[in-house]
Amino acid sequence: MSPDGGFPLAATARSALGTAPKPTPVNIFVHGTRLLGAKEGQLRIAVAGAVTTDLIARAVGVGAAQENIAPVIYQGPFGAWRQEALDGNSALHRFAPDLVVLVTDWRDAVVELPLNTPAAAVEEAVATKIAGYRRAWDALRAGSSGRRIVQHLPAAPAAQLVGIAELRSPASPRAQLAIFRAAMLAAGPDIAFLDTEGLADDPAAWFGAKLPFAQDNLPEYVARFRSVLRQITGRAKKVLALDLDNTLWGGVIGDDGVEGIALGPDTPKAEAFHAFQSYAKSLAARGVILAVCSKNDPAIAATGFSHPHSVLAHADFPAFECAWTDKAGGLRRIAKTLNVGVDSIVFADDNPAECALIREQLPEVAVVELGDDPASFIGRLEEGRWFESQGLSAEDLARGSAYQARAQAAAAESDAADLPSFLKNLEMRGRVFRAEGAALTRIAQLEGKTNQFNLNTTRHADAAIAGFAARPDALVLGATLADKFGDHGLISSIVAVAEGDALVIDNWLMSCRVFSRSLEPFMLRALLAEAAARGLARIVGSYTPTPKNDVVANLYPSLGFTEIEQGRRWERAVAAPTDDLVSYIAEGS
Amino acid sequence: MSDTKLAPERITKRLSRIFNKAFPSVEVAEAPNATMDTVQGWDSIATLTLFMLCEEDFGIKLGYDRIAETKSFNDLFKLLESKLS
Numbered sequence: 001m002s003p004d005g006g007f008p009l010a011a012t013a014r015s016a017l018g019t020a021p022k023p024t025p026v027n028i029f030v031h032g033t034r035l036l037g038a039k040e041g042q043l044r045i046a047v048a049g050a051v052t053t054d055l056i057a058r059a060v061g062v063g064a065a066q067e068n069i070a071p072v073i074y075q076g077p078f079g080a081w082r083q084e085a086l087d088g089n090s091a092l093h094r095f096a097p098d099l100v101v102l103v104t105d106w107r108d109a110v111v112e113l114p115l116n117t118p119a120a121a122v123e124e125a126v127a128t129k130i131a132g133y134r135r136a137w138d139a140l141r142a143g144s145s146g147r148r149i150v151q152h153l154p155a156a157p158a159a160q161l162v163g164i165a166e167l168r169s170p171a172s173p174r175a176q177l178a179i180f181r182a183a184m185l186a187a188g189p190d191i192a193f194l195d196t197e198g199l200a201d202d203p204a205a206w207f208g209a210k211l212p213f214a215q216d217n218l219p220e221y222v223a224r225f226r227s228v229l230r231q232i233t234g235r236a237k238k239v240l241a242l243d244l245d246n247t248l249w250g251g252v253i254g255d256d257g258v259e260g261i262a263l264g265p266d267t268p269k270a271e272a273f274h275a276f277q278s279y280a281k282s283l284a285a286r287g288v289i290l291a292v293c294s295k296n297d298p299a300i301a302a303t304g305f306s307h308p309h310s311v312l313a314h315a316d317f318p319a320f321e322c323a324w325t326d327k328a329g330g331l332r333r334i335a336k337t338l339n340v341g342v343d344s345i346v347f348a349d350d351n352p353a354e355c356a357l358i359r360e361q362l363p364e365v366a367v368v369e370l371g372d373d374p375a376s377f378i379g380r381l382e383e384g385r386w387f388e389s390q391g392l393s394a395e396d397l398a399r400g401s402a403y404q405a406r407a408q409a410a411a412a413e414s415d416a417a418d419l420p421s422f423l424k425n426l427e428m429r430g431r432v433f434r435a436e437g438a439a440l441t442r443i444a445q446l447e448g449k450t451n452q453f454n455l456n457t458t459r460h461a462d463a464a465i466a467g468f469a470a471r472p473d474a475l476v477l478g479a480t481l482a483d484k485f486g487d488h489g490l491i492s493s494i495v496a497v498a499e500g501d502a503l504v505i506d507n508w509l510m511s512c513r514v515f516s517r518s519l520e521p522f523m524l525r526a527l528l529a530e531a532a533a534r535g536l537a538r539i540v541g542s543y544t545p546t547p548k549n550d551v552v553a554n555l556y557p558s559l560g561f562t563e564i565e566q567g568r569r570w571e572r573a574v575a576a577p578t579d580d581l582v583s584y585i586a587e588g589s
Numbered sequence: 590m591s592d593t594k595l596a597p598e599r600i601t602k603r604l605s606r607i608f609n610k611a612f613p614s615v616e617v618a619e620a621p622n623a624t625m626d627t628v629q630g631w632d633s634i635a636t637l638t639l640f641m642l643c644e645e646d647f648g649i650k651l652g653y654d655r656i657a658e659t660k661s662f663n664d665l666f667k668l669l670e671s672k673l674s
Contacts (some may be wrong), residue, residue: 026645029638030611208653209637314646578626 007070009038014065019366021384022219023062025130032058038088041070046092048076048084052210056103059218063225067235085136099148100140105196105212106154109180110173113313117171122487123179130183137191148232153181153193192232192390209355227385237386237472238340239365240283243333243349244294244301247370248312249273253304254296264309272374277311279378284316288387289338291319293347298322300331327354328361346386423518423584426483430519430585432526435478435493440465443478443493448507451548453510455541459505460495473498475530479523480589481514488514502538503531521581524559531574542569595673604666607642611635624661639665647673
């Protein structure tokens with residue numbers, strides 16, 4: 001969807017304004033005014049409110065155009081939003097909007113109450129007020145199930161009156177507003193809110209033109225509206241792609257080395273880089289996917305994260321693109337690795353030339369030019385409100401913690417003096433069991449997608465795995481693993497078939513997240529017990545090389561197997577002592 | 590301050606370009622004749638737009654109180670002239 005085809009007003013505005021988070025007030029006026037004249041477009045937006053909506057309507061139009069959406073805008077009569085919403089035959093309803101923006105402010109929230117009104121009575125008054133909004137929302141949505149509502153979340157009036165005493169009196173406008181905001185959010189899980197907090201009240205603008213905030217705040221309003229628009233039209237940004245040198249640390253890792261980069265408490269600058277890393281990490285905890293896009297040698301670049309004050313670890317980045325080629329290519333590869341669209345990436349870099357290149361080559365990427373003062377990086381990144389959302393889902397939080405668990409495990413790895421103490425530190429619990437039901441489906445999934453730890457790459461499908469599980473002469477084992485950082489779930493399986501005096505491993509696979517955690521000997525012990533129970537004398541394992549499974553070429557020799565066919569087949573006696581099969585995993589789940 | 594004072598014809602020239610920017614349908618040469626009645630789309634918000642463009646272009650503050658009484662190129666020209674002298 002691009003406004004270029006057939007929507008010249010939106011296309012003109014977009015090409016004049018680009019995607020910069022904050023167009024100037026003049027541009028909002030000029031292009032917004034033209035956009036109000038659009039008769040056709042991709043999104044019908046009704047702007048209704050208790051205040052002058054003329055400027056908001058222009059800002060909304062400009063914001064939509066910047067998001068590559070050609071708007072058709074309707075403005076309700078001044079102050080008549082409630083009647084317009086409740087009357088199913090109003091001009092607003094007849095306009096049949098896809099989106100309704102409700103421009104109300106504290107004047108439509110605060111009830112005049114005596115200052116000594118008790119808290120419970122204030123809450124009741126607020127609840128009544130909120131119920132009125134709920135009725136209006138429902139009436140607006142009654143027209144169309146797909147219709148979305150963007151409701152301004154009011155902010156407190158500017159007047160401080162008697163200061164702190166206001167905040168201590170629940171009935172004061174400022175105290176009421178705090179209650180009102182929370183109640184409104186709770187009452188509208190289906191409503192998209194646009195927070196007006198910080199859009200400064202301007203008495204002159206109010207008295208002169210009934211503007212809800214100073215016109216200087218219009219650019220900021222555009223940024224906020226665009227953020228909400230992205231959220232409700234499935235255009236939310238998902239990935240933060242970061243440069244390394246002079247972005248995540250001060251200096252050039254390739255020249256200055258780990259000891260030479262600025263990161264940590266030593267200088268104000270180093271502290272600012274540290275704070276920026278913490279900020280990125282906090283975004284990750286909220287479901288934003290981090291990526292590195294840097295011109296560097298990958299091995300040297302990664303050493304930056306071993307700096308003692310690095311908040312971020314290499315494992316925090318599900319995509320890590322370091323190459324000397326141009327960064328547009330890097331961003332395309334990141335999108336591919338993460339299986340997301342290029343337009344869901346926000347790219348942040350200190351270098352204006354790199355930013356310019358991305359703006360030119362990948363205009364769909366949101367580019368944040370960080371500049372040369374690390375203290376302002378967080379502010380620059382927040383300006384566009386790229387990652388804001390109306391609520392965090394369980395998946396968002398899980399995405400964050402899954403990556404975090406990996407990162408912490410990796411950090412523990414670098415802290416530990418040697419492998420055995422690292423593995424002990426992980427406090428691992430594992431279970432090996434005969435797979436059935438859903439576990440069989442999961443194993444078929446692993447068969448399909450595991451490339452590295454996959455001995456024979458058999459690619460058994462669901463039915464085949466179930467077939468093995470049902471055969472008296474065969475068995476399918478699954479293994480789960482958990483450690484102090486998280487539960488990995490079912491991450492390994494063995495399919496084996498009895499042949500003569502041997503239990504022959506048909507295939508063994510393991511998710512790459514957990515290899516070298518001593519799960520291999522742990523599982524082999526369970527398999528030996530199965531063979532012993534069946535009265536079999538040997539376990540036979542085989543390996544079929546592929547371009548990707550090199551990592552397990554020596555698995556069987558490392559587990560005490562003897563070669564019977566060079567590089568391809570090994571055996572181990574079931575009765576042999578098992579002292580060599582050392583594991584740091586305790587039984588349990 | 591007399592050397593920084595703008596000559597009337599400079600104000601006219603710059604204001605004409607501003608009109609053309611706010612109302613692309615108004616040619617620069619035609620701008621001095623523009624009034625609220627003759628220019629399509631000239632409402633009070635458009636006046637505000639003109640004020641903002643002038644504030645930006647001339648580097649002055651015009652405020653809101655004269656918006657209602659500004660109904661023609663000439664009104665705005667006079668306002669600018671008074672602020673710039």
